[in-house]
Amino acid sequence: MLGFVEMQTADHVAATTGLTRPPDRRARRRQETIDEIVRIATDVMAEEGVNALSIAEIARRLGVQPPSIYKYFDGLMSIYDELFRRGQLEHLQVMRHAMAGADPGLPALRAGLDASGRWCLAHRAVAQLMFWRPVPSFQPSPEALAPSIAMVDLERTAITDAIDAGQIGPADADEAVYLVSTFIVGVLSQAMANEPDLAWGLGRFTPLFPKLMTVLPALYPPAREA
Numbered sequence: 001m002l003g004f005v006e007m008q009t010a011d012h013v014a015a016t017t018g019l020t021r022p023p024d025r026r027a028r029r030r031q032e033t034i035d036e037i038v039r040i041a042t043d044v045m046a047e048e049g050v051n052a053l054s055i056a057e058i059a060r061r062l063g064v065q066p067p068s069i070y071k072y073f074d075g076l077m078s079i080y081d082e083l084f085r086r087g088q089l090e091h092l093q094v095m096r097h098a099m100a101g102a103d104p105g106l107p108a109l110r111a112g113l114d115a116s117g118r119w120c121l122a123h124r125a126v127a128q129l130m131f132w133r134p135v136p137s138f139q140p141s142p143e144a145l146a147p148s149i150a151m152v153d154l155e156r157t158a159i160t161d162a163i164d165a166g167q168i169g170p171a172d173a174d175e176a177v178y179l180v181s182t183f184i185v186g187v188l189s190q191a192m193a194n195e196p197d198l199a200w201g202l203g204r205f206t207p208l209f210p211k212l213m214t215v216l217p218a219l220y221p222p223a224r225e226a
Contacts, residue, residue, distance in 0.1 A: 034072050036062065038086065041079050045125035050134045053079070077138055080129065085144035087126040092147040094119045095154060105162035109155060110213050113184050117209060118200040120188050128192075131185060152177060162216075171220040179219070183212040 040061045044053050055076055059066040073079050098115035099108040120127035128134050130148070140148075159173045168176075187209050195203040 030072070034082075037069065037072060037079065038082055041083055042126060045083075045129070050125055050128050055079075080135060080138045081141050081144050083126055084129055084138075084140045085147070087123065087130050088144065088147035088151070090123075091116065091119055091127075091130065092151050092154075095151060099154060099158065105158060105165045106167045106213070106216065109158035109162065109180065110210070112154060112158065113180060113213075114200070114209070117184055117188060117206060121191065121198075121200050121206075124192060124196065127188075132189075155180065163220075166222050168217050168220040169222045176216065176220065180213070180216070183215075184209060187212070 037058055040058050041053055044057055044061070053076065055066050055069050058079070059069050062069075073082070094115050095112040099112040102108040102111035120131070129138075155177045156173045159168075159171065159176045162168045163171060163173075187205050190205040191198065191200075191203060195205065198206075200206050
């Protein structure tokens with residue numbers, strides 16, 4: 001156990017080196033409980049639907065009384081917000097990784113949206129919360145929404161790169177982003193409604209996505225070479 005002088009020295013070292021202490025046992029336990037609540041909430045949504053989530057059901061599965069959940073979250077909307085935030089952050093990382101491994105422009109855009117589709121089908125309940133808004137009363141916080149804004153910026157950059165590379169002609173980048181978003185959300189909506197157990201690339205709908213992406217050069221024709 002650190003004495004006062006030793007604690008003071010440790011604090012000085014942390015302050016001068018930029019190092020931080022590892023979280024104490026209580027903080028670790030709190031974070032573990034928060035993670036478990038999020039995991040249970042994800043399971044409930046996957047099994048019973050996004051709107052079926054409730055504090056009572058989370059508490060029952062966690063083995064505590066419902067008021068105990070309020071030690072970690074302000075309420076049900078706060079839990080939805082954390083699910084949204086974590087989902088958007090993971091989805092953004094998946095897209096970034098896929099796009100970084102492809103050539104700039106349309107190849108990067110296709111790779112990112114393909115990775116997005118795969119992720120959404122593998123995490124259907126959270127994806128519905130993120131992109132379909134099945135809980136009308138839920139509005140994500142600015143912090144939770146930030147990764148989604150970064151995702152749109154990624155797509156906009158890819159569109160701009162495609163224009164600069166002559167892969168498509170002059171286009172309103174925002175309009176093109178809305179267009180490709182409509183393509184992938186439409187494909188995913190059909191797949192989730194009609195073939196929910198099939199992986200991306202299988203069935204009648206998700207294999208259509210590469211064909212839809214070929215529409216971009218037709219809508220925004222590149223200038224012909226002299």
